[in-house]
Amino acid sequence: MIWLAVAIGLVLTVLGATASAALITVSRADLADAVSRRLRGASESLDWLVSAERELAAATATTGLGIAVLAAGLSAVVDAITGALPLWGVLALLLLVALPFVLISGYVLPRWLTAHRASRVAERLRPLIRPWARVISLFLPEPARRPVADVRTLWRQGSPGAMGSDELAMVGSVITFAQRPIREVMTPRTKLVAIPEGAAFDEIQAAFVQSGYSRLPVYRGTVDEIVGMVHVFDLLKTAADSVPVRPVGVAPGSRSCGD
Structure with missing residues (x-):
């Protein structure tokens, strides 16, 4: 036993x-x-x-x-x-x-x-x-x-x-x-670094250099109307006169970042 x-x-x-x-x-x-x-x-x-x-x-x-x-x-x-x-x-x-x-x-x-x-x-x-x-x-x-x-x-x-x-x-x-909800990580408009629609290649390049970001939103008229986004890698892969503007998603501020 x-x-x-x-x-x-x-x-x-x-x-x-x-x-x-x-x-x-x-x-x-x-x-x-x-x-x-x-x-x-x-x-x-x-x-x-x-x-x-x-x-x-x-x-x-x-x-x-x-x-x-x-x-x-x-x-x-x-x-x-x-x-x-x-x-x-x-x-x-x-x-x-x-x-x-x-x-x-x-x-x-x-x-x-x-x-x-x-x-x-x-x-x-x-x-x-x-x-x-x-x-x-x-x-x-x-x-x-x-x-x-x-x-x-x-x-x-x-x-x-x-x-x-x-x-x-x-x-x-x-x-x-x-x-975390999206509203907690959003950048205030007063601190937003954005590129106007139709900006020249040199202007876009300078904005990336000064901001240090890899992505920048593109606005039409004012920053209240965001029409797309430019990725810094696109500057290296495309010609100076054809920087692509990528689409951006829209989500409510209450949604979590993981969604």
Whole structure:
């Protein structure tokens, strides 16, 4: 019975820790892809972060349960073996056998299993984790829609050094920007740098040099009537007398930037 408890604890510990490592790695990769698509202008939903959080909670709970069962089983084994040993012998056995056993099963082995195959491991373990995640979700509070906080939590749960603070700041900034309403990022008309319709090539070039922007709006008559946009790259690809004016979209100020 004691060895059965040790075996069950070992299986639960390895399963939970391996699932956690794989899910974190895969979720971080998915998050990086989502940010990349956002940077290219795509509309990317982050609702999957909620299910990822549930799955990670289930995997973590499995690991904790496994460690508890494993510790109880190992304690019984140690008691049976060390009945006649002095205290220092018991401590030595715990430090040299029990502790490394728990570390290997709960940390080293899961990291080794997911080092180069996290996606495949996550795909195989998700069917086992998802039912448990549904049970766990019954006892967890309803998640607030705070994807930036979820992003930072997910990023920090990965292996140390896998992502630096610069990458974390970029991810959080992109998602924060995508959630802000357009009216909060609009430039006031008094500070708007724009080009009059029909401006000469030299005038357009000078406006880009002085402003430092890569895109400038084109207005007709006054800045209240924007008719298009000029991109600085177009100055390098077209003739001086044919700078293309690109169309611009119109959106209400209440819409989020990510939309």
